[in-house]
Amino acid sequence: MVLSDCCSTLTFSVIPSSGAQAEGKHMPTESVRLVGGDSRCAGILELKHKGDWKHVLGFEWTLKKAAFVCRELDCGSALSTRQIHESPGIPVLRIKFDCLQSGFTLEKCIRGFYSASSSLYLTCSDSVRLLNGTGLCSGRLEVRSNQSSQWWSSVCKADFDLQDAEVVCRELGCGARSALQGALYGEVEDPVWSKEFQCGGNESALLDCRISDSARTTCSPDKAVGLTCSEPDEFRLVGGDRRCAGRLELKHEEDWRPVDPSDWTLKEAAVVCRKLGCGAAVYLELKREYLGRLAWLIECVQSGSALKECAESSYTSLPSSKLTCSDSVRLLNGTGLCSGRLEVRSNQSNQWWSSVCEADFDLQDAEVVCRELGCGAPSALQGALYGEVEDPVWSKEFQCGGNESALLDCRISDSARTTCSPDKAVGLTCSEPHEIKLVEGGSRCAGRLELKHEEDWRPLFGSDWTLKEAALVCKELDCGSAVSIKKERKQFSKPVWKISSDCVQSGLLLKGCIQSTYSTSTWNLICSDLLLQPIIAVSSVDGVSKAYEQGLLLMGRVLRGFSFTISCSIQPQYPGGSFQLNFISSFFNAEHNYTQPAVNHSAYFLFPVAEPAHQINYTCVYQVYVFSHTFSSESHPLSVSVSDPPVFPLRVVFQPVTLLLLSAALYFCCKARGQTSNRQEDTELVNYPLGVGAVEREGDVQGDHLLSSGIIS
Structure with a gap:
């Protein structure tokens, strides 16, 4: 972020560091205040802008963002935020949060006015x-003994x-104490609190506790109280x-609300499943339904931050989520949701997850888990692929048929396992399930x-997709390279699937x-x-031509x-187009291309003799x-072989019949020349050079006939 984006002049004020605050050097700002609350550190947030x-x-x-305001007010920790309804149309100030989190004061982080019906009510600790x-x-x-004192001790x-x-x-709205240690988060700084707390x-508050009369005179630098409280928020x-499936709700600031999952993937859902003591995240469904109350919007599920810091109140009460976690299986330490070290749990009341030994697990069992x-x-499926065996170890052998819907539906052996080598923990990788x-x-x-x-x-x-992401899709579909990608607008009756470009780049359509x-x-x-690929075929008027496949090469036989x-020809996809017949002259080693418009998705090229x-290879190209x-699309090559006709008396029979058919064909061609016909006429290839000095004709020739210029004799 450019610093000039956060402030209007080059003279700006930065919130002092925590050390400066501890020394009592940070004075409350005169441009920010909380009004309408029961103390100086609670109320509607107001900001002085151009004198008003x-x-x-x-x-x-979120509380994480609000903490910067509490610090600027020289109050304690941020305890709660909520929206207060205003009269519609009243302009309120909007804040640039990236600027605020960079250390600048609220006054320097104003984005502008916004016409909205709510303002912020903030509560900080005193x-x-x-x-x-x-x-x-x-x-x-x-701690601070009273609000009139500017000294924190x-x-x-x-x-x-x-x-x-x-x-x-x-008092800080956190969960139970989890760690208490001297100098855990820094050494003692003056001034030092001189009394002993006796809670x-x-x-409900530290200053409500009894305090000893005796005053402390010294405190070693490494004895400053460092405190860690657990996260207070709960999911359900x-x-x-069952316990591991249903609509997701979060208890935050003592208020149970649905979670707005609009920007969630199964990665975020997996974090929640883990917090609930369930297995893997299997299904996350987004629904539009009116629940009649506010929802919690959570920004930081994957970051590892406490949910307390990043849950915000959302008026988007329409989307709700149905989350399904697995009850009894999960994969840990994998590269994604479909890989990892297998752990199982025998029932939901049991809190213990057990590793599985490779000797008790086979491919049919793996099919069921995936x-x-x-x-x-x-x-x-490999031992220790994603880590070694960890206690406890599953003591029975799975005997799945492969068609079961859950691993615990499989038969389990009676014999109990007593040992399992550390390198024999089941490591399983399932393929991505998408089409x-x-x-x-x-x-x-x-x-x-x-x-x-x-x-x-x-x-x-x-x-944020580009041709780079489109190319991966085309490759996955075996459709070559990407030609174009275009955004289209259309109303859909249900949600769409969304995936970011970095996910596509890292591995196509990760679950x-x-x-x-x-x-x-x-x-x-x-x-x-x-x-589609064009179809090429050969036929002969004598009725004895044959065509057959030999690998990717089509073979055809005609009589000399x-x-x-x-x-x-090609199966109907788009109207129009043209066909190009390609072949190479065996005498001059030159390529010939003859083109005809596609009529009824086909074209015909006639060789009279x-x-x-x-006896060469031919291909059709459709454009x-x-x-x-x-x-364009090219057919498989067609290899035509020319055989001598049968000996007399068959030749005596075939030649007159052939001449008769050719005469009839010439008669109908001449008759049709002056008429408009909806039928496509064959392209006749005449007088192909046989090495007698005729000039060869190359290039694209379109029309009814390729006339005699030394092409076929």
């Missing part, structure tokens, strides 16, 4: 705060015990048929991109990267192999002295102009 006090927009505030921690619920403890560990810590964690553990799944986790078929296709484009290699995920075909969209979202945009892709026709010179591009 203005409210601040209440959207998008008398306790934690500094230099990894989050809002950890740090070096400082360090606390000596000798004056603070576990019951005192419980009270501080509760009972049930008080409600309305499902299916249960919503992944594709197993692609690798993709292009639809409504006239070809399997063109059209709207759709993805089958969780057994549901939906349009696929990613806002953990796909999210369900409502959108009116989708991608239309065109790949280079748009067209008789006419034959090479036909080019078959000669040994025609058509669609989607503002010219596309």
Whole structure:
């Protein structure tokens, strides 16, 4: 971020560091205040702008962002944020959060005015705060005896015990105390709190506790109280048929609300499943339904930050989520959701997950696990592929048939295992379960991109896709390279699948990267192999020509002295186009190209008299102009062999019949020349050079006939 983006002049103020604050050098700003609360550190946030006090927009505030305001006000930790309804149309100030988090004051981070119906109500603690921690619920403890005092004091560990810590964690809206240690987050800084706290553990605030009369005179630098409280937030799944499935809700600031999962993928869901003590995230469904209450919007599930810091109140009460976690299987330490070291749990009431020994697990068992986790078929099964055995170890052998829906539905042996080598832990890799296709484009290699995920075909969209991502899709579909990618707008009756470009680049359509979202945009892709492959065939008027396949080469046989026709055709996809017959002269080693327009998706090239010179390879190339591009597709090569006709008396029979048929063909051709016909006439290839000095004719020739200029004799 450019610093000039955050401020209007080159003279700006930066919030002092925590050390400066601890020394009492940070004075409350005169341009920011909280009004309407029960203390100086609680109320509606107001900011002085051009001489007038203005409210601040209440959207998008998390406790992590609010903590910067509490610090600027010289209050303690941020405890809660909520939106206060305003009269519609009243302008409120909007804040640039990246600027605020870079250390600049609110006054320097104004984005502008915004017409909204809500403003921010913020509550900060009055008398306790934690500094230099990894989050809002950890740090070096400082206290202030009253709000009129500008001095924050360090606390000596000798004056603070576990019951005192419980009270501080509760006062800051955090969970139970998890660590209490001297100098854990920095050494003692002057001034030092001089009294000993004597809390009972049930008080709501530290200054509500009894305080000893004796004053402390010294405290070693490494004895400053460093405190870590646990995360206070809780998840639950409600309305499902079991504990590990249902609508996702979060308890934050003592308020249970649905979670808005609009930007979630299964990666975020996997974190929640783990917090719930369930297995892997299998399915995340986004629904539009009116729940009649606010939702929690969470930004930081994957980052490892405490949810307390990044949950914000959302008016987007329409989307809700149904999350399904596995009950009894999970994969750990893998490269994605479909790989890792296998662990199982015998029942939901049991909190212990057990490693599985390779000797008790085979490919049929692996098929069941991959299916249960919503992944594709197993692609690798190897001991210690994702880590060694960890206690406890599953003691029975699985005996799956391969068709079961869950691993614990399989038969299990009676004999118990007593030992398992560390390098024999089951490491399993399942393939990605997705299928993709292009639809409504006239070809399997063109059209709207759709993805089958969780057994549901939906349009696929990613806002930052380029031809690079499109090329991977075309490659996956075996459709050549990407020609174009175009955003299209269309109304859909259900959510679309969304995936970011970095996920596509790292591995096509990874299960953990796909999210369900409502959108009116989708991608239309065109790949280079748009067209089907043309069909090439040979036929002869004598009725004895034959064609057969030999690998990718088509073989055809015609009789010398008789006419034959090479036909080019293609299955209907797009109207129009043309066919080009390509072959190489065996006498001059030159390539010939003859072109005809496609009529009814086919064209015919007539050879009046078959000669040994025609014993060469032929290909058909179909070309058509669609989607503002010219596309072409080439047939398999056709190898024509020319055989001598049968000896007398068959020749005596065949030659008159052939002459009669040729005469009839010439008669009808002459008759049709002056008429308009809807039927395509054959291109007749006449007088092919046999080495008698005739000039060879090359290039594209379009029309009814290729007349005698030394092409076929």
